[in-house]
Amino acid sequence: EKGGYRHFMLKEIMEQPRVLRDCMRGRLDPLSGKVTLGGLMPALDRLAKARRIIICGCGTSWHAALVGEYLIETLAKIPVEVEYASEFRYRNPVLFKDDVVIVISQSGETADTLEAVRVAKKHGCLCVGIVNIVGSSIARETDAGIYLHIGPEIGVASTKAFTGQVMALSMFTLVLAVQTGALLQDEANRLGLELAEIPDKIARMLNEDTLNKIQNMASTYRYAHNFLYLGRGTNFPVALEGALKLKEISYIHAEGYAAAEMKHGPIALIDEMMPVVILAPKSDVIYEKVKSGVQEVVARKGSVVIITDEGNHDLDDLAEFVIETPITSEYFSAMITGIPLQLLAYYIADYRGCEIDTPRNLAKSVTVE
Numbered sequence: 307e308k309g310g311y312r313h314f315m316l317k318e319i320m321e322q323p324r325v326l327r328d329c330m331r332g333r334l335d336p337l338s339g340k341v342t343l344g345g346l347m348p349a350l351d352r353l354a355k356a357r358r359i360i361i362c363g364c365g366t367s368w369h370a371a372l373v374g375e376y377l378i379e380t381l382a383k384i385p386v387e388v389e390y391a392s393e394f395r396y397r398n399p400v401l402f403k404d405d406v407v408i409v410i411s412q413s414g415e416t417a418d419t420l421e422a423v424r425v426a427k428k429h430g431c432l433c434v435g436i437v438n439i440v441g442s443s444i445a446r447e448t449d450a451g452i453y454l455h456i457g458p459e460i461g462v463a464s465t466k467a468f469t470g471q472v473m474a475l476s477m478f479t480l481v482l483a484v485q486t487g488a489l490l491q492d493e494a495n496r497l498g499l500e501l502a503e504i505p506d507k508i509a510r511m512l513n514e515d516t517l518n519k520i521q522n523m524a525s526t527y528r529y530a531h532n533f534l535y536l537g538r539g540t541n542f543p544v545a546l547e548g549a550l551k552l553k554e555i556s557y558i559h560a561e562g563y564a565a566a567e568m569k570h571g572p573i574a575l576i577d578e579m580m581p582v583v584i585l586a587p588k589s590d591v592i593y594e595k596v597k598s599g600v601q602e603v604v605a606r607k608g609s610v611v612i613i614t615d616e617g618n619h620d621l622d623d624l625a626e627f628v629i630e631t632p633i634t635s636e637y638f639s640a641m642i643t644g645i646p647l648q649l650l651a652y653y654i655a656d657y658r659g660c661e662i663d664t665p666r667n668l669a670k671s672v673t674v675e
């Protein structure tokens with residue numbers, strides 16, 4: 307059942323190309339790039355007229371929500387707020403009838419997220435679910451939704467669910483952006499074609515060379531006590547997610563930061579004992595600034611891991627390790643750049659002899675409050 311892998315987590319990381327194809331099947335036309343989402347049809351008109359969208363989730367699903375905020379605001383031009391479901395439900399939020407609440411949950415059973423649905427509905431808001439488990443409580447209680455179709459996720463550390471959630475949010479954004487008029491159908495289709503290529507790009511990245519390199523990196527850093535992950539734009543949530551993965555399964559303390567925030571505090575932590583993983587795609591509009599951030603870390607003897615575009619050797623001299631990732635639009639890169647970080651956490655936890663699929667103190671779904 308683990309498909310020949312030693313852990314569900316590794317199986318679930320490696321099957322991401324296939325499950326993303328499943329997620330797009332019947333929704334994204336691979337010839338035209340046009341996206342159609344049946345489960346959203348009844349809600350589309352109300353969605354496009356939303357005054358504001360609020361996205362709620364917990365843990366990894368909250369990280370996916372942050373990517374969604376970036377996508378929806380940039381491409382569909384609707385203001386978005388992201389909240390932890392637990393905060394949203396308890397703080398008497400000000401909600402209007404023309405607000406739309408999107409909830410994201412792999413299991414569809416997380417207690418705080420389910421309660422966020424109830425709060426939203428009590429205020430008369432349209433509530434849309436992005437859920438993996440068909441027929442789960444959240445799927446049943448929301449007005450409309452998108453299923454991930456990525457198959458069951460068994461490993462407690464969420465991997466393919468994050469990538470699937472970002473894929474669902476990407477398709478959602480393209481449909482919404484056309485409906486609001488922020489994108490022409492042609493422009494949306496062009497981005498759709500870009501999305502269609504993501505699974506092949508991931509498959510290409512997951513070759514033996516990449517796996518060996520990440521394993522080697524994991525062996526080098528297995529005794530570290532702290533890690534820092536930095537990224538900006540859609541790669542900021544990827545940094546948060548990379549840090550969460552490492553904490554959960556290897557019990558190493560890690561923090562994710564928006565790259566430019568480093569100089570406002572965390573830079574004080576950097577010394578030779580502190581690996582810093584920096585997401586630095588060249589397509590980044592402020593790539594040069596991110597690069598100078600790398601130089602600052604190196605100047606303080608920090609050991610730097612760079613995740614960057616294929617063929618970019620700009621940072622080879624500064625970094626201890628460089629992982630090259632296939633190039634895609636900056637909107638969608640989270641689905642690719644997140645994967646080396648999943649693998650890094652996996653291999654470090656494996657070297658440390660941790661119970662990877664069932665980490666201590668954690669349950670797969672948090673149905674208590």
Ligand code: M6R
Pocket residue numbers: 364365366367410411412413414415416419462463464465554668670671672
């Ligand atoms: O099933 P959900 O997506 O609602 O779960 C939310 C979080 O509990 C979950 O993402 C958790 O943070 C994972 N263990 C992360 O790997």
